[in-house]
Amino acid sequence: MSSEPGPGLPFLPGCAFRDPMKTSFHRSQTLGYKNGFAFPRLPTVGIGRERLYVNQLSQAELDELSNKRPTLTYGRAKQAPPSGFIPAHVALDKKILKFDAYFQEDVPLSAEEHYRIRQVGIYYYLEDDSMTVIEPVVQNSGLPQGRLIRRHRVPKNDCGDHYHWKDLNRGMNITMYGRTYRIVDCDPFTQVFLESQGIELNPPEKMVFDPYTELRRMPMRKYITPSDFDQLKQFLTYDKQVLRFYATWDDTNSVFGENRPYIIHYYLADDTVEIREVYRQNDGRDLFPVLIKRQRLPKTFVDKKKTFPSCVLEISDQEVLEWYTAKDFAVGKSTTLLGRTFFIYDCDGFTRNFYRDKFGITDFQPVEIDKKPLEKVPQESPNPEDRKRRFILSYFLSNDMISIYEPPVRNSGIIGGKYLGKTRVAKPGSTTENATYYEPSDLTIGSTIEVFGHRFVITDADEYVLNYMENNAESFPAATLQSLRDHFRPRQVVKETANSDIPMLGTHKQELDELIVQVQEELKLHKYLNNKNIREAFLQCDKDGSGILDQAKFLALCNSLSVPTDAILLNKLIDLCSCGEDKINYRDFLRAFPS
Incomplete structure (x- = not known):
């Protein structure tokens, strides 16, 4: 049996036959591309690339059939064929509207300018209705210039609308992201395009310039006669030729001031001045030999306000009317250099020959420098x-x-x-x-x-001094030894009284009380001491409760408790607490360690 239905069979349900050998069921493409654009087309073959037996009509015939409508009188109206379709991004490609504008920026931290004018260009791209703002880059302006707003569709308001080329015109303000731009003019293409679209342009305005920038444009100096000064000639003539002057700076009026010697060097090659200090051996000063580094020194300034930043920048010819030259230095005269007055009292031989040949000066008699006598400082009374x-x-x-x-x-x-x-x-x-x-x-x-x-x-002195002098009495004067004996005699009386069980004298008790107060003040510095442990250790060591310990045992116990017995006041307290040979009344000693 044939796989295709016979031509005489009706195409009814149940009368169609399927070819079991058919494996391809691809459909023909109805969309094509030409020059990068998509366009529809009719299928040329059926499913599985089978031949179509129906009549094939062209696109023009199908458009003609679709445009025909029945009429009664004049017959069918034939519609004109449509023009070729051109997309907007093709028709308006590389077509840009350019507007000249400016905006004003406040300058709050400047004394010379209160606001700044910045000129920009506003570009509108017709192909996608995007915009960008670009500021021309000015060298050494110190401002972040270039593209201020990147290319995109700029929002017009909070309702979601965007700026269109119909919203732009000359002599108007436009606000983009909180900054207001004033449009003053446009280029010829923009003018022709807007007028072709029926937009009436406003008259152009003059561009506003920054007042501070115009102020900084200083006029060029105009010389009536050309100058015959040649720096190269001066350098080649006077290279390595230096004038040397010996001067002093009288600074005695200031606190700790003195009359200090200096050497002034004047370099003839470029009219620069250097001042060096003269140091003497053991003068007590740090070795900083250069007081003023080599530079041109101004003599007369232009009469203008010294405000920031001109007061801290380098001095130029615009601020100075006259500079120091070789004729401003002379022996026996004073000159003020950067606020310091120097008196020139002598110069070297080369300087004398230069002034004799250049200026005809022959008087170079050095000036004798008289040193002022030092004032006697009155001796003040001791500090109480x-x-x-x-x-x-x-x-x-x-x-x-x-x-x-x-x-x-x-x-x-x-x-x-x-x-x-x-x-x-x-x-x-x-x-x-x-x-x-x-x-x-x-x-x-x-x-x-x-x-x-x-x-x-x-x-006061310790007992070792007295014992050493008594053992070596032949090496010391009798007056020195007697002064120590008289000083230590009251202590010996106290010891003898303690040995004879006589009650303590009032003077000795008063001296002991005063010494205990002084020892307590000194022991405050030794925060590591524990008074409670010290008292318990002495009480435990005293088995019979007599209140008296051997001196060796007493010192060993103090050493174990880290008591600073090497202090002068503690040694004096131990001496007052002694009662006989090698015996110490530790109860009086413990009064300095209250619990």
């Missing part, structure tokens, strides 16, 4: 606050050196510690050629030791 300060003076017998230490006192306002390192101290009135130094014989109780202008009064 220094009377309460206490020091420890140590004399080293091995090398005859003295060191001074000041124990720190809390809340005294004075930083304690090492006051004087080990050094030999000369007596007042001694000279460098014949110097006399302090000896142990000068260290008596009540004597005054002057150390580099500061006077110290010896008020």
Whole structure:
């Protein structure tokens, strides 16, 4: 049986036959592309590329059939064929409307300009109704210029509308993203396009320029006669030729000021000036040899306000009427350079020859500089606050050196510690050629030791000093030894009284009370001490409860408890608490450690 229905069979349901050998069921394409544009077309073959036996009509015939409509009188009206379709992005490609505009920007932090005018160009692209704003880049303007608004459809209002070319015209304001632009003119193409679309253009306006930019455009200097000055000729003629002047700067009117010597160098090659300081050995000054670096120095300024930033920028010819030259320097005269007045008292031989040949000057008599005598500073009376300060003076017998230490006192306002390192101290009135130094014989109780202008009064000493001088009595004056014996005699009386079980005298008790108060003030600096543990340790060590301990056991117990027995006041307290040989009344000692 044939796979296709016979021509005589009716095409009715159940009368169609399917070809079982058919495997392709592709449909013919009805959409084509030509020159990059899509267009519809009629199928040429059927499903599976089978031949079509129906009549094929062209597109023009189909359009003609679709445009025919029945009429009664004049017959059918034949419609004109439509023109070829051209998309907007093809018809308006590279067609741009260009408007000249400007906007005003406030300048709040400037004394010379209150606002700034910035010129821009507004570009409208007809192909997609997008816009962009571009500011021409000006070199060294310091402003972020270039494309201010990127190309896109700019919103017109909050309702979702966008700017159209019908909204643009000359002599109008347009606001884009909070900034108002004034359109003043457009290019010829824009004018022709808008007029062809029936838009009446406003008359053009003049472009507004920035007033501060116009102010900075200084007029060029106009010379009546050409100058015969040649910098190259000056450099080649006077290269490495320098004038040298010896001058002084009198700064005695200021605090700690003095009359200081300087050397002024004038370079003939470029009319620059350099001022160098003169240093002497051991003058106590830091080595900064250049006071004023090599530069041109202004003599007369233009009469104008010295405001920022001209007061901090480099000085140019616009600010200076006259510069310093070689004729402004002369021996025996004063000159003011950058606010300092220098007196020139002499110069070198080359400078004399130059002035003699150039200016005919022959008087170069140097000026004698008289040094002013130093004023005597009146000696002030001692500071009353220094009377309460206490020091420890140590004399080293091995090398005859003295060191001074000041124990720190809390809340005294004075930083304690090492006051004087080990050094030999000369007596007042001694000279460098014949110097006399302090000896142990000068260290008596009540004597005054002057150390580099500061006077110290010896008020106390330890018992080692007395014992050493008594053992070596032949090496020390009798007056020195007797002063120590008189100072330590009350303590020996107290010890003898304690050994004889005689009640403590009133003077001794008063001295002990005062010393305990001083020890308590000093122990406040030792925050690591625990008074409770110290008291318990002494009570436990005293088995019989007598209140007296051996000196060796007492010192060992203090050492284990980190009690600073090497302090002067504690040693003095231990001496007052002694009761006989190698016995110490620790109860009086514990009064300095209240619980």
